[in-house]
Amino acid sequence: MRIELNCLQKIYPESKTGLGSITAVIPPSQWVSVLGPSGCGKSTLLKLIAGLEEKTGGSIEQGFTKKEISFVFQDAALLPWKTVIENITLPLRLRGVSRSEAEREAQPWLKKLKLEKFADHFPSQLSGGLKMRVSVARALITKPKLILMDEPFAALDEPIRIELGLELRELWKALKPTIVFVTHSITEALWLSDRVMVLQGQPGQVALDRELLFGIDRPLSLRASSDFQKTVEECFQLLRSHS
Numbered sequence: 727m728r729i730e731l732n733c734l735q736k737i738y739p740e741s742k743t744g745l746g747s748i749t750a751v752i753p754p755s756q757w758v759s760v761l762g763p764s765g766c767g768k769s770t771l772l773k774l775i776a777g778l779e780e781k782t783g784g785s786i787e788q789g790f791t792k793k794e795i796s797f798v799f800q801d802a803a804l805l806p807w808k809t810v811i812e813n814i815t816l817p818l819r820l821r822g823v824s825r826s827e828a829e830r831e832a833q834p835w836l837k838k839l840k841l842e843k844f845a846d847h848f849p850s851q852l853s854g855g856l857k858m859r860v861s862v863a864r865a866l867i868t869k870p871k872l873i874l875m876d877e878p879f880a881a882l883d884e885p886i887r888i889e890l891g892l893e894l895r896e897l898w899k900a901l902k903p904t905i906v907f908v909t910h911s912i913t914e915a916l917w918l919s920d921r922v923m924v925l926q927g928q929p930g931q932v933a934l935d936r937e938l939l940f941g942i943d944r945p946l947s948l949r950a951s952s953d954f955q956k957t958v959e960e961c962f963q964l965l966r967s968h969s
C-alpha cells in the first residue's frame with residue numbers, strides 16, 4: 727500500500743507555521759527518514775499521515791486502516807501504572823484479545839527486544855533504553871503495516887541508539903512494514919533507511935528527497951564509506967544553511 731502526498735499542507739492558524747506543500751509517493755515497505763530543523767513540520771507530517779491532524783491544503787492518500795498503523799512517540803509514552811507486559815499487550819487488549827492470548831503473542835517481542843527479564847517491572851524501574859524497547863515492542867505487537875516514529879531514539883545514549891537502530895533494521899527486514907522515521911541524526915537517517923527527505927523552512931518544504939542505495943544489510947562500517955560521507959555532508963549543508 728503506498729502513501730501519496732500531493733501538495734500536502736497544514737498551516738496552523740495560530741502560528742501561521744506547520745507543514746508547507748509536500749509532494750511525495752512512498753511505496754509499500756519503504757523506510758523513509760525525515761530530517762529537518764525543529765519547527766519545520768516533521769511531527770505535523772507524521773500526524774497528517776496518521777490522520778491525527780486535518781490538512782489545510784493538497785491531498786493525502788493512503789490505504790492503511792487505523793489498525794494497521796502504529797505511532798511511536800519520542801518519550802516512549804508508557805502507562806506508569808502498568809507493567810512492561812501490560813504496556814506491550816495493551817494494543818491487543820484494546821482490540822478485545824484475551825489476556826492469555828495477548829501475553830502469548832507478546833513473548834516473541836519480549837525476546838526480540840531483550841525484555842524477558844523485565845516483563846513484570848514498572849516503567850519507573852526501567853532505563854531510557856529499556857523504556858524505548860517497550861515502546862517499540864508495543865508498536866510492533868499488532869504487526870503494523872505502517873510505523874510512524876517521531877524521534878524515537880532521541881533520549882538515548884549513542885551505543886544504545888546504535889543497537890536499537892540495528893535491531894529495528896532487522897525487524898524491518900523480517901516484516902517489511904512501511905516506516906516513516908523522524909530523527910535529528912543525519913547518520914542514523916542515512917544508515918538505517920532507504921530514503922531520506924530533508925525539510926527546510928517554516929512551514930517546511932522538501933529540500934532533498936533521495937533514495938539511499940546502500941544495500942539491504944547496513945554494517946556499521948558503511949558509515950565510514952565515501953559515498954555515505956558524501957551524503958552526510960550534503961544533508962549537513964542543507965540543514966545548516968537554513969537553521
Ligand code: ADP
Nearest residue numbers: 738740741743744763764765766767768769770
Ligand atoms: P517539528 O516536529 O519539525 O519540530 P512541528 O510539526 O511540531 O515541527 O511543528 C511545526 C510548526 O507548527 C511549529 O512552528 C509549531 O510551533 C507549529 N505547531 C505545531 N503544532 C501546533 C498547534 N497545535 N498549534 C499551533 N501551532 C502548531
Ligand code: MG
Nearest residue numbers: 768769770876
Ligand atoms: Mg517534532
